Amino acid sequence: MAEPHEDYPAVLTDAHGRTVRYLRISVTDRCNLCCRYCRDDSVPFIPHENILRFEEIEKIIEIAVTLGVHKLRFTGGEPFARKGFLDFLIKIHRRFPQTALKLTSNGTLLAPALDTLKELGVSVNLSLDSLDRAKYASITGKDVLPTVLDNMHRMLELGIPLKINAVAMRGVNDNELPALAAMAMDWPVDVRFIEFMPMGDSTIWSNNLFWPAADILESARRHWRLEPVALRRKDGQGSEGHTAEERGPAKLWKLITPEGQVSKGSFGLITSVTQSFCQSCNRLRLTAEGNIRTCLFDDREYPIRDALRDKGEEEVRRIMIDAVSRKPVGAEILAASNGPVAHKRMSAIGG
Template sequence: MVPVPSSQSPAPAPMLVDAHGRTIRYLRISVTDRCDLRCRYCMAEAMTFLPRSALATLEEIALIAERFIARGVTKIRLSGGEPLVRRDVGELVTRLGLHVGAGLDELTMTTNGTRLREHAPALAAAGIRRVNVSLDSLDPDRFRFITRHGDVAQVLDGIAAAREAGLAVKINAVALKGLNEDELGDMLAWCVREGHDLALIETMPLGAIDEDRTDRFLPLTGVFDTLAARFPLVRDSHRTGGPARYWRVEGTATRLGLISPLTANFCDGCNRVRLTTEGKLYMCLGHDDQVDLKGVLRAEGIGALDAAIDLALAGKPKRHDFRIGAGEAPAVARHMSVTGG
């Protein structure tokens, strides 16, 4: 793939503002719904993935992303599934990386880290400066149980490779009752020693899995109180454009972020939309409304994307509708890997 010459690009269009007055500056892109792990809170063990014929090409993803950049999006996160399992994803990273400093402030990636040893140097060379690595336990046996077959040593080696390549690392950990709640303090201590930031996330009711998420739901309100008793946490005004609220471990470079979709709704400041690997634009993680941008691009060409995007934004809801409780159905049927984290 090569960048589209500016002479072939549609004229600039107005900034992206939804019906509630929120300006959209952040696009998350799932490049694949596939993953080489099967985390219990995210996927069923026997997953049925989308047929490859249903996916948007990397060229189509790039064209759509570039239209968002032209309309004021300043941050793009590539995710999945596991983005590094998609063949030639490096070409997409390289193309979007050309926009960093030329409309795009930041290009980042969320990964499970299993393939970072192989890909970290190329990601850094393409313009990525930070990666989020999903890591729910440092204990080998516990990590293998949560992921069903993962090797934590492989992920830790990938994190080391990322640091060697000059990438900053944020650790994402889902707080899981009865699985890792006794380890979250040690996780933060490890992040302090290693110089990583840490984001703790409440489990999200997306897609059917083999367990009842209620059994594993751990409110971050209680987790924060436990951590605050152990660490000198001071409120931090840092913002990345995402939903986390931040604290800093005083005297260190480590920030603690809390992402609490169930106990602390963060929708009022939402500046995000999500593009799926099928080329569908979802305005909210917790709703099913979407516009098929891939279909518009194929049927009508790049010049029709602006009207389709505006139509989507007009329907962006004010809030998500996440609920969790015994017997409660998932908020939406699609899995997180389809929409992108």
């Protein structure tokens, strides 16, 4: 196949005119934490023989790149819970040097990989829902916050591009907004609060726990003046903000203190529930067991593991093009739902 490039012709366009350029890859459903909003520890992990082999993921990446994908995000579970993941990441970087590589992690297992992540130019989204040690342990099931913070500071020292994601939960971490958002004052990071999504049959989501973006924004304005972060042109000219692709679904603001100090990073909101960003969705998901999922809220999945093993690349290519052509508008699924919008929990879908 041809050498991948960011400008490889886009093939994956859906019926709504949206073009897929971004593939999120779950390399495992296993995780060393058990976050209450993500995973139900009563549900067994996928047997290892049923998940995609690394060489199969590499082949699917190759196919996706030739269809126009130029950004990859590796998720889990926790990606580093899978043995050999760092070696695999190095191989993917060497094989597809012009493809942007990103990683979502809980930060607990990163220490041995940090120098390599810096060398590879991998950016990291760090899941961090609380800065209170006891509360962190309550949310995640483990008292490992000091390890996460140590690794976070090391990433900042190394200059690894870093975003911090906190799932916003009323009555759980709403009183920590000042402390979490203040990290953007001191460091060049985006601290994003994600609306809690009603995902999975056994979800703990409820109206009492749901903390909508409008209320989060009001809370932030009690502490800072907020200045919207302007978009930067893709060629890097103009504003010092992010490009639309770098920003993703987040709405970002600079924090400004009463004394006029401006934050080094940004405060962000990802309004997954109250303000849809489906019209600009450019992503596909590859689950650990080898299914393509076109929409987070839609349980329809398109198996490609067996197709790859039995029929080869062209069949996988056909399935991916067909799946994207059927990609729904997630906001419509959410609006029509009287309960969880998907049967699977987040840990089974991939970050």
